[in-house]
Amino acid sequence: MRKSPSRWEVAPWSRLRIIRVMLGVVGLCLIAMTLEAPNLFQPRAQLKAVGASTQQELREEIPAKPRRALIDGAKEDLSSTRSPQHHGSSSSGPSSSSKNHPQEEQGLPKPRPVEGGEEERSSPPPASSATALLHAARAARVAGAKMWQLVESNFAASPAAAKQHSSNLTTLASSPPRKNSQCPQVVIVSGDELRGTANVAVIPCGLASGSSVTLVARPLKAHPENSPHIRMLPDGQSDVMVSQFMVELRGLKLVNGEDPPRILHVNPRLRGDWSGNPVIEMNTCYRGQWGAALRCEGWLSPDEEAVDGLPRCENWLREEEGSSSKGSSSNAATRIPGKNANTWLNTWIPEPEKGGLDWRYPFAEERLFVLTIRAGWEGYHVSVDGRHITSFPYRTGFILEEATGFAIGGDVEVRSVVATGLPSSHSVVSSDLPLEESEQYKAPPLPGGSVHLFIGILSASNHFAERMAVRKTWMQSTSIRSSLVVARFFVALHSDLEINLQVREEAEYFGDMVMLPFIDHYDLVVLKTVAICEYAIRNVSAKNVMKTDDDTFVRVETIANLLKNTKKAPGLYMGNINQFHRPLREGKWAVTYEEWPEEEYPPYANGPGYVISSDIAEFILQQQNNHTLRLFKMEDVSMGMWVVQFNLAQAVHYVHNLKFCQWGCVEDYYTAHYQSPRQMLCMWDKLQKGDAQCCNMR
Incomplete structure (x- = not known):
């Protein structure tokens, strides 16, 4: 008599059916992967370019040669520059480094052939994003043109009177403390x-x-x-x-x-x-x-x-x-209560500490x-x-x-x-560092040929103390004084005429400032970065271009030597590089989906200090002239986006190093961000003694 199968056994035909179903599912997955394969090779952040019409309007709002609106104190000409300023640094990302190998080539996007044309590589961003940037540029340009006319008319009419505006800032550093x-x-x-x-x-x-x-x-x-800032609302609760x-x-x-x-x-x-x-x-x-x-x-x-x-x-x-505390008493074992307090088990359990x-x-x-x-x-x-x-x-x-x-x-x-217990007088060394009219701090003349490195420094018009601290410290580096490296401040106009007259006098005297004909605005920081690239290529023929901020201490000699020792390759992008960062959608620094529709930013180096090679800078200018350069208000993310676009046709040599410090200062830094003028002086003094150490001032 044939034994009936157990209810836990699977009949052969059912097993075969399961195998067939599994094979069918695998086949469907393979088909789906085949259809989606082209997307696997797309960059994580899709590149989208500003439409030609909108970009053309933007260029029309930012004149290429606004007469004397773009000036350098050394009477250098900058043809077609557009930008304003502020510190556009973004948060640093999780990246690893090694003491023995301070620079690492990252496994970042590889070049791929350009297919079709520009239309296939990029598409216009949402109109509202481009329109907002256009409105900001238009307002800055219109107000800047009026302000610049006032500045030039006042300065040209009476330079002595203009100089008087800055006399309250031009004092000796050793001015006596207050009474x-x-x-x-x-x-x-x-x-x-x-x-x-x-x-x-x-x-x-x-x-x-x-x-x-x-x-x-x-x-x-x-x-x-109902909208607390220090916690999320629990599910089902309104407050x-x-x-x-x-x-x-x-x-x-x-x-x-x-x-x-x-x-x-x-x-x-x-x-x-x-x-x-x-x-x-x-x-x-x-x-x-x-x-x-x-x-x-x-x-x-x-x-x-x-x-x-x-x-x-x-x-x-x-x-x-x-009633118990975290400590020895709370972690102690519980003693056995009873009349006989000296029971043998209690002798093995310590008494709770008194007090x-x-x-x-x-x-x-x-x-x-x-x-x-x-x-x-x-x-x-x-x-x-x-x-x-x-x-x-x-x-x-x-x-x-x-x-x-x-x-x-x-x-x-x-x-x-x-x-x-308050101090009886002000500290002799104040962070409000006054301007000093000294020949020592004037910019040396531009060299006749190309330079190894150009450093563009973003600065606000009223950051007089920060600029003076930079002049007295790392701008005194040997390479800068010998014109092997050139550094310039990029400063937009202020809404206050008095401040602009002081800046104009400062630029005239020190010869190290490029004034831009816009009223300063945070959303237009990216335009200053474009101006840095243009000045570096057209005015000094720089082989490498560095962007930094006026509150960043730069070890010029170290970075110059680092560039010389880096493998000679086109498309150099060096800095503290972030990957897979997502935009903040809430808070003071929120980025809307209209401004940045992608879920992730491209790989980008933190804004306080990064270096690009001249071919990337030339590519940026070419894209700007072709009206295909996408503009985003965060300048460091914009640079990362432009580098990814450059990488579509030519390989990029990414060099990541945590010593380009975003948050303050680290040991043996290359750049140190958020440094006060007083710290700049302290760090320069240490660097002159051979110690690249931070200054944690009190």
Whole structure:
């Protein structure tokens, strides 16, 4: 009798059917891959060019030769330049480097043959994006033309009078400090007085080591927020309860159009943080760029991270710990209760330490507190109600003497602010470096032939101190003084005539500035990069072109030698190269889909310092003349996009190196970003002694 199959067995015909189905699925996948194969070789960020008609309009709005609108203080001619300025740096990306191999060739896009024509390689971006850029260029050009006419008429009519406009900036660097009467050693401001000054207490001469600022205040009760900034709304909820406030040490010597530097930002979050727990977050911010935050969440920091011997974060009782703390007492085994306390098992379990952690998060809603920030030797120390809470190490570029404001904001009621131990005079070396009319800082004449490297420096019209710091430091490099390397500032016009007259006089005297006939605008930074390429090719015949910013310290000799030792190949693109970066769609630096429809940026080098070879610069000018150069407001991303387009026809030699530092300064740097004028002087002094070291100033 034949045995019937078990219900767990599979009949042979069913097994065959399964195999057939699987083969069919594999076949469909192969067909789909075949159809999609051409797309596999497309760059990750599709290249789209501005349409000819729109680009033609843009060129018409930016005249090629605006009479004397484009000038160099050395009377050099720049034919057909278009651009304005500002710092267009983007965040750095995750890339690896090696000490033994500081430069690496990346596996980035390879060249592929051009198929069809320009129409097949690129397509116009959304009309709204090109229109917005066109409107910005038109407004900048119209306002710039009027402003330049005023500048030239005032300057030509009476150069002596024009020079008088800048006399308040032309002083000796060794000017004496302010009198003691202007630098009080104690500042006391009541809550009522603060409300009349937008909750900002002025500290005229900043802080010094040993200074302290004390705040007496009361956190307000939590309130609902439907769009909180410190956490996401939970699913199904329309709001979340939030109670937070911030105190900041700020630099109040503002440059028009820029946020004040946040030298120290302390943000207690009683309720509403994304973690669900009360935390204290500390950070710094310079020109809109936040550093890495220090978050204190109730855990004790490691001893090796101590600041002046104090932990960066103290521990406190967390909500989930109840009456136990994180530490030896909370981790100890539970002792057996009972009448016989000396039971044999209890002898193996240690006694809880007496005097263990018995205090919670230092702030509570509607409870008065006293917060003190003290400036130590290595960093700031924050205490609440007399107990040390957190310490924050000093960061590069943020100087105690520049902390001239103490700001309070958020859900808090201020009673008073008291600052003590203040300096009796200003520091002799101020970050507001005055202009010095010295022959030493004038630009040397342009060489008759080509140069190995041209450095274009983006600068805002009112960044007088930054430009003077560059002139006194790395622009004194041997290669620049001997004209083997040429460096120029690229400066657009300001909306203030007085500032423009000062800039005009500065350019006339130092001979190292290229003035552009536009009112400065962040969205038009990319046009300045085009101007740098054009000047480098048409005025100095540079073999390599470097773009940097006026707050970046450049090791000129090191980069020049690096270029000489780099494998001779066309299409050089050198810098701190990012890959697979995505646009930010929210926040202050948001990029809309109309501005950038792709999901990723092309590979690009960070804006504070990168180098391209002359053939890439010539390609950019050719594309601009052909009206096929796509323009995007972030200049470093634009350069990466143009290089990818160049790579379609000719190989690109990508050289990545983390020593082109985007965020501050690293050991043995090539470029160091976000450097104050005072730090520039310090770094130059160290470099002259043979040490390429950062200056973490206090």
